[in-house]
Amino acid sequence: MARSDPATARSTDLSPRDWLEAGQSLLRRGGLRALKLRPLASELRVSTGSFYHHFADFDGYQGHLADYFAGTQIAELIDAITRAEVNPVGRIRLLAEVVRRRGMSRLSIAMRAWAESDVRARLAVERHDDQVIGFLATCLQTNGFARHDAMVRAYALMTLGLSKVHAPELDRTTLMEEMIALLCHPTPDTTADMAAQERPCLSGASTISS
Numbered sequence: 652m653a654r655s656d657p658a659t660a661r662s663t664d665l666s667p668r669d670w671l672e673a674g675q676s677l678l679r680r681g682g683l684r685a686l687k688l689r690p691l692a693s694e695l696r697v698s699t700g701s702f703y704h705h706f707a708d709f710d711g712y713q714g715h716l717a718d719y720f721a722g723t724q725i726a727e728l729i730d731a732i733t734r735a736e737v738n739p740v741g742r743i744r745l746l747a748e749v750v751r752r753r754g755m756s757r758l759s760i761a762m763r764a765w766a767e768s769d770v771r772a773r774l775a776v777e778r779h780d781d782q783v784i785g786f787l788a789t790c791l792q793t794n795g796f797a798r799h800d801a802m803v804r805a806y807a808l809m810t811l812g813l814s815k816v817h818a819p820e821l822d823r824t825t826l827m828e829e830m831i832a833l834l835c836h837p838t839p840d841t842t843a844d845m846a847a848q849e850r851p852c853l854s855g856a857s858t859i860s861s
Contacts, residue, residue, distance in 0.1 A: 665695060667705045670712070671719045678761040679754050683768075686713070717771040720762055721778035729786050739790035740835045743808065746786070747827045756812050763813075784809055795837040804834045 673694040677685045688709055692699045706712040728749065736742045750756055759779075766773035787805035792798060811830050818826075 665697065665701065665705075667715070668719075668723075669695060670702065670705055671716055674712070674716045675720070675758055678765075679757040682761045683765045686716075713769070714771050717762075717765075717769070717775035720758070721775035721782075725779055725782050729782065739793040740831065742790050743787060743835055744828070744831055746783075747808075747812065747831065750812055751827070759813055760815075780809070791835060794835060807834055 670691065673691055674686055676694060677690055688699050688702060692702060695701075702709075702712070706715065728746075732742050732745050732749070736745050759776075762772055762776050762779075766776045784802065784805045787808055788798070788801040791801035791804050796804065808830065811827065
């Protein structure tokens with residue numbers, strides 16, 4: 652009885668999502684220039700022919716990869732965090748932990764580099780950022796910030812996650828937690844500023860008499 656090829660057997664167990672995850676792994680480690688069919692198949696320990704069971708061609712695969720970054724992947728992550736944590740700052744903290752653990756900052760940086768030369772990647776990055784910043788801003792609003800202030804702080808938190816700035820006096824392992832403490836909790840001053848912004852201006856206001 653002929654023994655089946657392990658690579659062939661494995662290829663039948665793979666889903667399109669497995670190929671997308673493998674592509675992201677290559678992007679994290681080597682950027683767009685590492686995203687080629689042979690290394691992709693090697694990542695999954697299958698033959699290159701297995702790729703065509705799921706995708707018509709490599710260009711189409713790249714389109715799916717961009718969509719995955721901006722669609723299913725981030726939507727599922729935000730949903731999981733929302734279900735796992737009730738506290739709004741706890742949700743931000745959990746997102747930061749997942750991003751660090753999964754190496755998602757490296758992936759995001761690679762996607763932004765890809766976006767410079769491919770409109771599909773650029774649109775995907777924009778959709779991704781809209782979702783992440785929107786999620787962060789909603790958490791911050793729930794914690795007491797006005798919409799604009801929440802958006803500014805959400806932007807700051809996200810750019811920190813992507814930052815590669817050399818700062819030898821700061822500990823990168825605790826920096827995000829320190830920034831969360833700095834940006835995510837309203838102070839008496841910010842609370843007073845928000846109240847002043849929301850208070851109607853009465854001086855010089857016109858009145859309508861019946």
